[in-house]
Amino acid sequence: MNKISILLVCLLIQVGAYAQNLRWAADGNSYYRIESGEINRYALPANTKATFVSHTDLTPVGQSKSLTIRNYSVSEDQTKLLIFTNTQKVWRLDTRGDYWLLDLKTKALKQIGKTRPESSLMFAKLSPDGAMVSYVSEQNVFVENLASGEVKSLTKDGNRKLINGTFDWAYEEELSCRDGFLWSPDSQYIAFWQIDANQIRDFYMINNTDSVYSQIVPVEYPKSGQSPSPAKIGVVNVSTGFTNWLNIPGDPKQHYLPRAEWHSANTLFVQQLNRKQNESKIFSCETTAGKVTLINTEKDEAWIDVLSPWENVYELDYRHRFRWINNKNEFLWISEKDGWRHVYRITKDGSKETLITNGDYDVMDIRLVDEKNNLLYFLASPANATQKYLYKIKLDGKGIAVKISPATLEGTHDYSISPTGIFASHSFNNHYTKPVTEFISLPLHKALNPVESIQNKLTASQQEKTVEFFKVKTEEGVEMDGWMVKPSNFDPTKKYPVLFFVYTEPWGANVHDTYRVANNFLFAGNMAQEGYIYISIDNRGTPVPKGRAWRKSIYRKVGVINIQDQALAAKEILKWPYVDAERIAVWGWSGGGSATLNLMFQYPEIYKTGIAVAAVANQLTYDNIYQERYMGLPQENIGDFIKGSPITYAKNLRGNLLYIHGTGDDNVHYANAEMLINELVKYNKQFQFMAYPNRTHSISEGEGTFEHLSTLYTNYLRKYCPPGGR
Numbered sequence: 001m002n003k004i005s006i007l008l009v010c011l012l013i014q015v016g017a018y019a020q021n022l023r024w025a026a027d028g029n030s031y032y033r034i035e036s037g038e039i040n041r042y043a044l045p046a047n048t049k050a051t052f053v054s055h056t057d058l059t060p061v062g063q064s065k066s067l068t069i070r071n072y073s074v075s076e077d078q079t080k081l082l083i084f085t086n087t088q089k090v091w092r093l094d095t096r097g098d099y100w101l102l103d104l105k106t107k108a109l110k111q112i113g114k115t116r117p118e119s120s121l122m123f124a125k126l127s128p129d130g131a132m133v134s135y136v137s138e139q140n141v142f143v144e145n146l147a148s149g150e151v152k153s154l155t156k157d158g159n160r161k162l163i164n165g166t167f168d169w170a171y172e173e174e175l176s177c178r179d180g181f182l183w184s185p186d187s188q189y190i191a192f193w194q195i196d197a198n199q200i201r202d203f204y205m206i207n208n209t210d211s212v213y214s215q216i217v218p219v220e221y222p223k224s225g226q227s228p229s230p231a232k233i234g235v236v237n238v239s240t241g242f243t244n245w246l247n248i249p250g251d252p253k254q255h256y257l258p259r260a261e262w263h264s265a266n267t268l269f270v271q272q273l274n275r276k277q278n279e280s281k282i283f284s285c286e287t288t289a290g291k292v293t294l295i296n297t298e299k300d301e302a303w304i305d306v307l308s309p310w311e312n313v314y315e316l317d318y319r320h321r322f323r324w325i326n327n328k329n330e331f332l333w334i335s336e337k338d339g340w341r342h343v344y345r346i347t348k349d350g351s352k353e354t355l356i357t358n359g360d361y362d363v364m365d366i367r368l369v370d371e372k373n374n375l376l377y378f379l380a381s382p383a384n385a386t387q388k389y390l391y392k393i394k395l396d397g398k399g400i401a402v403k404i405s406p407a408t409l410e411g412t413h414d415y416s417i418s419p420t421g422i423f424a425s426h427s428f429n430n431h432y433t434k435p436v437t438e439f440i441s442l443p444l445h446k447a448l449n450p451v452e453s454i455q456n457k458l459t460a461s462q463q464e465k466t467v468e469f470f471k472v473k474t475e476e477g478v479e480m481d482g483w484m485v486k487p488s489n490f491d492p493t494k495k496y497p498v499l500f501f502v503y504t505e506p507w508g509a510n511v512h513d514t515y516r517v518a519n520n521f522l523f524a525g526n527m528a529q530e531g532y533i534y535i536s537i538d539n540r541g542t543p544v545p546k547g548r549a550w551r552k553s554i555y556r557k558v559g560v561i562n563i564q565d566q567a568l569a570a571k572e573i574l575k576w577p578y579v580d581a582e583r584i585a586v587w588g589w590s591g592g593g594s595a596t597l598n599l600m601f602q603y604p605e606i607y608k609t610g611i612a613v614a615a616v617a618n619q620l621t622y623d624n625i626y627q628e629r630y631m632g633l634p635q636e637n638i639g640d641f642i643k644g645s646p647i648t649y650a651k652n653l654r655g656n657l658l659y660i661h662g663t664g665d666d667n668v669h670y671a672n673a674e675m676l677i678n679e680l681v682k683y684n685k686q687f688q689f690m691a692y693p694n695r696t697h698s699i700s701e702g703e704g705t706f707e708h709l710s711t712l713y714t715n716y717l718r719k720y721c722p723p724g725g726r
Helices: 006-020 169-175 454-461 548-552 561-573 591-602 624-631 634-644 646-652 671-682 705-720
Strands: 022-024 030-035 038-043 048-053 071-074 080-090 093-103 109-112 121-126 132-137 140-145 151-153 162-164 181-183 189-196 202-207 215-220 231-237 243-245 255-264 267-274 279-286 292-299 323-325 330-335 342-347 353-355 365-370 375-380 389-394 412-417 423-430 433-441 467-473 479-485 496-501 533-538 579-589 609-613 656-662 688-692
Touching: 080 121, 093 132, 132 181, 140 189, 169 255, 169 624, 181 255, 189 255, 231 255, 231 267, 323 365, 330 365, 365 412, 375 412, 389 412, 433 454, 467 561, 479 561, 496 561, 533 561, 561 591, 579 591, 579 705, 591 609, 591 646, 591 656, 609 705, 624 634, 646 671, 656 671, 656 705, 671 688, 688 705
Parallel strands: 496 533, 496 579, 579 609, 609 656, 656 688
Antiparallel strands: 022 030, 030 038, 038 048, 071 080, 080 093, 093 109, 093 121, 121 132, 132 140, 140 151, 162 189, 181 189, 189 231, 202 215, 231 243, 255 267, 267 279, 279 292, 323 330, 330 342, 342 353, 365 375, 375 389, 412 423, 423 433, 467 479, 479 533
């Protein structure tokens, strides 16, 4: 549900695909890219291309077809390539598949874990010394000797409910924890998570479509109010197979372990969050002696973010990391404790911390730590919360932030910077400019090739400006950013229908100065040409760079403060002379579906038509990590959960409602739909409902599904909120 708006997912795919396919070489002067099924290496600054791994290299002996590369990694000594292929989806991402190892010198290609079931390996990684490879298969951790081919099972108790080396549904979805094991620097040990989901009740989904008899699909799913899956971290000796479990203080059923990183051959740093996620502790754990030392504690009246919505947490090999500096005597840490999201450097014993990024702005994400030049490169946008730029600042905390992105390019920038900080891939787009890229040199931000520069491509990439950004201030004095697309042949003397696109929750913002930001992918037609005004507004609580107070004002008020802000903003928009108050519609997906229901039910005098997709109707049905982070514990404040749930207000429905849900949704369970339907029936509220059999949260599976969904959505909007000026 409430992780990310559908529109933002599309944007990440569209803008991020180019950068994700770029992998910097260790020398910092070249990069790799998958092209036409091969891996090419480009040398900078000339950007000369050479084949690094060919189709021939990727073709197993006795086969005619080369491997399809989903992901890959190069060994530390640059002599081996580990290839991920034949992948299958696990929850959100295809993190399970087959692995092959290519010797870059001899070109010998062999399959890793070939005695394991097909497409069952996860997160394979070479040991630092290049002699072994480890992986997870069927919830157990394995290690394979590359010279002898011997495979050793380091854990043997794994099953669907006892998970070694990876995570359960909630950890993956809410904390972006997928890869759950780490090689020690000396290649002697592997640290791994074990998640015990035996005490977590299964939620049963019903598959009625693949057989004449229904099939039960169980998912271990901790609902709001249920204790978390106990987690612990073991350190296993690769030679002996003996596992030493870290003795981290606290009840595992009331804590989370979202982050761990080796500091040295026998020291592991671990972050622990309490169940409410408003207290973070960092422990230094001596893995052989068993000593665990608390070195840092942070508390927040609302919650502490382990990750941020500005990070690409849907990257295949994403993992939370400690960023070590100063010969591992310090690490970087991000905190909002002074009211803004800033970067600190903390000594390894926790005795000293230094604020690096000082000022009234949020650090959106770190792009490079350049110790050689005493620089930190990061993304921020102090002046405009809808945009994003590259800044640099002295790593010792003694300077001020300097904007690096060109002042003439207003919009959204992103960068992939080489390990040495000399070169970078730079991408840019805004609401009227298609994504364009260039290679630059730093720190002067100079294009390596003027012909291929963004500046040179700009005119050809720009389109007619159709999106207008605006600010709206409510009667309570809350000012919010919004975007709007007016009808193509707009006549200010006429009145037009308005469709609001909403998300509103703490894991998604809609108002970005990005290309196609206002594209309604579900509408089968052109909304502007047909005569709709299309609007989106980011309320308080949305994750935009406006400071901690803005983002965390929604604590224990999801379904209340966000809904109030949206409605009061709509009231101001209704004062515009060209808005038809009788034709006001709203729609959203997931968290946006929940907002749509709440707006329709709580403010029926404003919103006359609503289309809600995959919505949480009852906050008590959603998972504990997400809901308790933003709402507290139901055992302590259940009234807030009830007050924020759309089902509480269903009896107030007056307008036209279309509710859509997939029966195979493992994220926002289909039970929400039936609970809501019962409540609407109870009060004789008429509405339209569409269940998509056995479809998940994306409602994307099955032949003809998207066309059907789009047609349904479009026809309903046209019928109950007719387009055109009057």
